[in-house]
Amino acid sequence: MIDASARDDLSKVLGERVQFDVPMSRHTSLRIGGPADAFATPADRSELRALLGVCRDRRLHLTVIGAGFNCLVTDQGIDGVVVTLRKFRGLEERSGPSIYAEAGVSHSAVTRLCVERGLSGMEFAAGIPGTVGGWIMMNAGIGVRELKDVTLEVGVVTPEAPEEVTLARSVLDFRYRELRGLPEHGVVVSARFSLEPSSRDQVKAEVNRLLAHRSSTQPLDVPSCGSVFRNPEGDFAGRLIEAAGLSGERIGGAEFSDVHANFIANVGGARAADVLALIECARTRVRDASGVELQTEVHVIGRSE
Ligand SMILES: Cc1cc2nc3c(=O)[nH]c(=O)nc-3n(C[C@H](O)[C@H](O)[C@H](O)COP(=O)(O)OP(=O)(O)OC[C@H]3O[C@@H](n4cnc5c(N)ncnc54)[C@H](O)[C@@H]3O)c2cc1C
Structure with a gap:
């Protein structure tokens, strides 16, 4: 959490370009994620530098995101400051x-x-x-x-x-x-x-x-984060997931796509916990079926409790 005087410091540097308790579901392609303590959108390099200075001096944890197409934010949200450079458009x-x-x-x-x-x-x-x-x-x-x-x-x-x-x-x-x-x-x-x-x-x-x-090969009409797992050397995570019988597998509002098995889609009201449970399920089933240890490509960000 960010105390009142650190919030003041952030607001002095960024004005209305910092907001507090911002749901990350608004900033990730999966449309999932609890609140970031602070969400900053610096206008330029000097504001960015000043923001980094406040984070360093106040010991605030800093997370950078782009457009959130490869991020899974936990339901508990993110400690400290999330910064996005969406105003850096040159x-x-x-x-x-x-x-x-x-x-x-x-x-x-x-x-x-x-x-x-x-x-x-x-x-x-x-x-x-x-x-x-x-x-x-x-x-x-x-x-x-x-x-x-x-x-x-x-x-x-x-x-x-x-x-x-x-x-x-x-x-x-x-x-x-x-x-x-x-x-x-x-x-x-x-x-x-x-x-x-x-x-x-x-x-x-x-x-x-x-x-x-x-x-024609990816489910682009539903919220997702692209490939959930990295392809293991010489193979494809999607092939392994499909071979383990997980295409279409659903937990809560999260589902392994039957268009591309390495995609998890938010088919309605999914929570990060649903996606994480599917990830664990795939790891176990693929390990049992083929002996391969799948590694995530999606970056899981945020508090775990
Ligand atoms: C439908 C779909 C299809 C996809 N297809 C592909 C594909 O074919 N190939 C592929 O490689 N990926 C694919 N992806 C994944 C995603 O598009 C890429 O990983 C992309 O690079 C993410 O960009 P982003 O700006 O959204 O980064 P984010 O997801 O916001 O961030 C990704 C990582 O980069 C860090 N980061 C972002 N910006 C900065 C910065 N300015 N400075 C420091 N760190 C930073 C973040 O901290 C995070 O760790 C797909 C995703 C979707 C949803």
Whole structure:
């Protein structure tokens, strides 16, 4: 919980861009999650830095989220401050060709710019919902294509460094669906992506092909968080879940999709506890059926009691 004087400090720095006791169900694609003690939407880097300073001085726990497409927030909510960079919307073509995007830019805005300018290389990411910050932190991708393949550099703000630090691709430790090695408490504020000249029609055709494939293979009409489990080496979590007989399995309002078995959908009034119970059920059944230990891709965030 945040005491009254820490609340005052946060309000002094952010004004109405900080709110208290905000239900996280409003900020996650699963539409699930209890309240965050504070929810902050800084307008720019200087407000972000000031916010990080208050969190450090007041020892408030800080959680960064993008658009919440890969987050499961517990029913008990989140301690401390949740910050989102949704106001960081700078997006432009640069030399190379490349594009520079701030962390809050949406997947669809990046795709629109690439199509408009006929820039190729990021078509694979067109249907991966979220923000540039979330893409980078998750090393989001499909098949063998991942954000790491196009990332030139990442801008990071920390409570300690007065200036934004630019980290080149060579020092970024991208792994399967994660990025390691950022400075402690570092928040990604921007990224630059390397692209290739192409034509508007070609980029558009490839984007449309991938989006059509996605809508025929994923349940996009119900709230979900995408793939719940990482694919184990040489296999697919969805295949293992289906083989364990879990397609369509339901607990409370949460259900393993029968369109894509690695998706859990909120089919109505699901609680985080329902989703967590399904996750445990899949772990046990897949372990029993195939000996594979499934690891979650979705980030579970929040108080556990
Ligand atoms: C229908 C559907 C389909 C999907 N398909 C795919 C797919 O094909 N491939 C794929 O890889 N993923 C997929 N996902 C998952 C999701 O789209 C990606 O993980 C995406 O990168 C999440 O972006 P986000 O902005 O919503 O991040 P969030 O979910 O908000 O955050 C993800 C993680 O990044 C951290 N984070 C976010 N922003 C920042 C920042 N600025 N600085 C520091 N840390 C930050 C958060 O703390 C969290 O740990 C899918 C999800 C859905 C719902």
